[in-house]
Every structure is written in C-alpha cells, then in structure tokens.
Amino acid sequence: MRIGNFRIPMMASLLVWLVVWEIVGRLDLIFLIPPVTEIAQAGLRLVQTGSWQNASLITLRSFAVGMALAIAVGVPLGICMGLFKTVDRLMGMWVNMFVSAPLSALVPVLMILFGLGETTVVVTVFLFAVWIIVLDARAGVMQVPRSLFEMGRSYGASGWTLFSKIVLFAALPEILAGIRLGLIRGVKGVVIGQILVSVIGYGELFELFSRNFEMASFWALTIILFAAAMLLSALIEHFEHRIDYYAGARA
Structure with a gap:
C-alpha cells in the first residue's frame, strides 16, 4: 500500500488495530476486550502451564490425525473424480453438498x-477438511491439457507413467491449494469439535476461561490458534510457489 510516494508496510494496519485495541481496553469500555498488553502477559503465563501444554498435544494430535486422513482420502478421490466420469457422477453431488453444508450441526451427531x-474431534477435522481437498484435486486433474496425454501416449508411456509423470505433477498446484484450504478448515474443525465436546484440549481451556471470565487468557488462546493457522497456511503457500512452474507449463 502506498500513500503518495511512501510505501506503507502491510504490518502497519495490524499495528494500528493493536493500538486501537489497547486504547479501548485501557478505557474499560467493553468488559470482554482487555488491553493487548494484558493479553500478551496472559499468553506468556499460559504457555508455561502444564494444562496448556497438555491441551496443545491433544489438539495437535487430533488435528494431525484428522488432516492425514483427509489428505489420504481427499487427494486420491479428487484425482479419480477428475480422471473417471463415472466416479465424478457418483460422488460429485455428495462432495458439493458437504462443502456447502453447515458441518458444525453434525458434531452433536458425531x-x-x-x-x-x-x-469425535478427529472425525470433525476430517469432515471439515476433506471436501475442499477433493474439489481442488479434481479441478487440478480436469485442467491438465489433453495434449499432454496425447504426447505421453505418442512416446509409448503406460497408464501409470502418464499418471505419475504428467497428471500428478500438472495437478500439483491445485492439490496443494486444496491442502492449504483444508488445513485452515481443519483448524476450524478441531476448535469447533473441542468446544462442543468441552472436555478435551483447547475446548476445555476455552470453557474454563469463559466460565471464570478470564478474558485475557481467552483472547491469548484465540490468538495462538489464529497464529498457528496462519503459519500452516504460509508453509503450504511456500510449497505452492516452489512448484508454480507446473501451472505455467500447462498454460
């Protein structure tokens, strides 16, 4: 962003909001919004407690297992939908339905x-993440130019070689984009699942802080979750940039 001849860093917007938040907190206008400095101090105290460390291990384990299952199921299913019209017709309606459905309402059923x-939390993470991974993998495969298939066949490539050397690499940008979006949705899934279960992981801590009106600790835990989601997204985006030339080669 530029103002006149001066380039304003993107972090300036965040700093402005932090200053505004600090002022509102200091004025004690809203009980639910403590000052940023108080939240930072609560966060430092929080990460040193055994309860936070134990909750983090449980949350990371639930998230990792749910995401691993979502990737293991979502990527192959999306590729099959992109390659085979029969699979696409069979699964397309269900995938689109679950992508647009309010999955939070399914947690009580789970x-x-x-x-x-x-x-329950693992299954919630899986359901939140898998459908967008399927759709992006399917889109990546369907955008592979037919000319690449014809070129591979003209050189005598087998079906497996066509898939492993052409389809998979050409679809990789969309597959990684789907995984990145799935990671973000998976973070939402683990939080929603644990909050509704309210007896394990971060859900237990959120319940404890809200019940005791420890708003500084509540916001500190929320910010930690946001930061973790942003770091995961940035990590996958870094890999996306490294393989962008595959997308350029398809154009």
Missing part, C-alpha cells in the same frame, strides 16, 4: 456416534 472424546 458425539452420539463416537462419544465425548478425541475420536
């Missing part, structure tokens, strides 16, 4: 099926 434990 609690009945899997109980008030970590399994």
Whole structure:
C-alpha cells in the first residue's frame, strides 16, 4: 500500500488495530476486550502451564490425525473424480453438498456416534477438511491439457507413467491449494469439535476461561490458534510457489 510516494508496510494496519485495541481496553469500555498488553502477559503465563501444554498435544494430535486422513482420502478421490466420469457422477453431488453444508450441526451427531472424546474431534477435522481437498484435486486433474496425454501416449508411456509423470505433477498446484484450504478448515474443525465436546484440549481451556471470565487468557488462546493457522497456511503457500512452474507449463 502506498500513500503518495511512501510505501506503507502491510504490518502497519495490524499495528494500528493493536493500538486501537489497547486504547479501548485501557478505557474499560467493553468488559470482554482487555488491553493487548494484558493479553500478551496472559499468553506468556499460559504457555508455561502444564494444562496448556497438555491441551496443545491433544489438539495437535487430533488435528494431525484428522488432516492425514483427509489428505489420504481427499487427494486420491479428487484425482479419480477428475480422471473417471463415472466416479465424478457418483460422488460429485455428495462432495458439493458437504462443502456447502453447515458441518458444525453434525458434531452433536458425531458425539452420539463416537462419544465425548478425541475420536469425535478427529472425525470433525476430517469432515471439515476433506471436501475442499477433493474439489481442488479434481479441478487440478480436469485442467491438465489433453495434449499432454496425447504426447505421453505418442512416446509409448503406460497408464501409470502418464499418471505419475504428467497428471500428478500438472495437478500439483491445485492439490496443494486444496491442502492449504483444508488445513485452515481443519483448524476450524478441531476448535469447533473441542468446544462442543468441552472436555478435551483447547475446548476445555476455552470453557474454563469463559466460565471464570478470564478474558485475557481467552483472547491469548484465540490468538495462538489464529497464529498457528496462519503459519500452516504460509508453509503450504511456500510449497505452492516452489512448484508454480507446473501451472505455467500447462498454460
């Protein structure tokens, strides 16, 4: 962003909002919004507690297992939908339905099926993440130019060689984009699942802080989650940039 001849860093907007937040907190206008400095101090105290460390391990484990399952199922299913019209017709309606459905409403049903434990959170992460991964993998495969298939066949490439050397690499930008979006949705899934279960991980801490009106700790935990989601997204985006030449080669 530029003002006249001066280039304003993007972080300037964040700093402005932090200053405004600090002023509002200091004026004690809204009980739910403590000063930023108080939130930072609460965050430093929070990360040193055993309860936060234990909750973080549970949350990371639930998130990692759910995302691993989402990627293991979503990428192959999306590729199959892109390659085979029969699979696309069979699964397309369900995938589009779950992408647009309010998945939070399914968590109580999952609690009945899997109980008030970590399994429910893992399944919630999976359901939040897998559908967008499927759609992006499908889109990546469907955008591979037919000319690449014809070129591979003209050189005598087998079906597996066409898939592993052409389709997979050509679709990789969209596959990584889907995984990045799935990671963000997975973070939402793990938080929503744990909050509704309210007995494990960060959900237990959110329940504890809100019940005791510890708003500084509540906001500190929220900011930690936001920062983790942004770092995960930035990491996948870094890999996306490294393979952008595949997308350029398809044009």
